[in-house]
Ligand SMILES: Nc1ccn([C@@H]2O[C@H](COP(=O)(O)OP(=O)(O)OP(=O)(O)O)[C@@H](O)[C@H]2O)c(=O)n1
């Protein structure tokens with residue numbers, strides 16, 4: 588199984604506030620993006636890391652993460668686009684020709700584990716798609732523009748999706764091509780594959796695999812990391 592990993596890390600982090608790309612903030616003793624990449628670097632099926640950052644951050648990423656690290660996996664660092672989907676598309680454009688699966692992960696999810704990635708890869712090999720997800724804990728309301736509740740979907744049918752999202756290369760490339768033709772923008776990669784009518788399979792994620800989005804997430808992530816380091 589030859590897998591290319593695209594790490595989307597070109598966001599502006601508006602909900603985090605601050606001037607710096609949130610992926611370059613520190614979490615414990617390390618940089619968020621470095622923590623994320625360290626997990627992916629341990630997976631033998633992953634044959635290349637394609638890291639997508641802001642155009643002005645490419646040099647910083649090469650110097651501060653890759654030059655100082657000891658990465659086993661071949662890597663490249665490229666510039667992303669305006670939306671997450673544009674950044675992932677930039678990654679797809681430089682995929683190795685020999686790849687047969689594409690794993691897409693948010694740079695801002697540093698608490699991903701080797702076990703979750705391995706399990707998702709196994710499923711992707713069987714089903715062609717594998718997307719991490721967890722059951723929703725809250726009751727979710729669909730609202731209208733004035734703030735009135737329109738409906739309450741049955742919670743048992745709802746899942747919160749995470750990354751990695753893994754797809755056979757031909758599927759994800761076709762999905763991105765179709766989205767470009769139709770102008771469709773989704774908030775994750777699976778929604779582009781769904782838009783082609785291809786079934787997407789969900790695998791068990793973890794409530795700890797949070798996306799660092801707002802300042803409270805940093806506190807929670809620090810606590811999770813502290814507990815993990817105590818447990819060895
Ligand atoms: N143009 C973009 C926008 C987002 N991302 C990446 O997609 C992931 C998920 O996005 P999100 O958490 O929403 O990050 P931001 O877009 O940076 O956050 P915000 O919406 O608060 O600005 C992040 O790792 C982010 O860096 C990206 O690669 N390119």
Ligand SMILES: C[C@](O)(CO)[C@H](O)COP(=O)(O)O
Pocket residue numbers: 671693747748749750774775776798
């Ligand atoms: C891809 C994602 O992380 C799945 O939960 C999420 O949809 C990214 O969304 P955001 O709007 O960029 O935070």
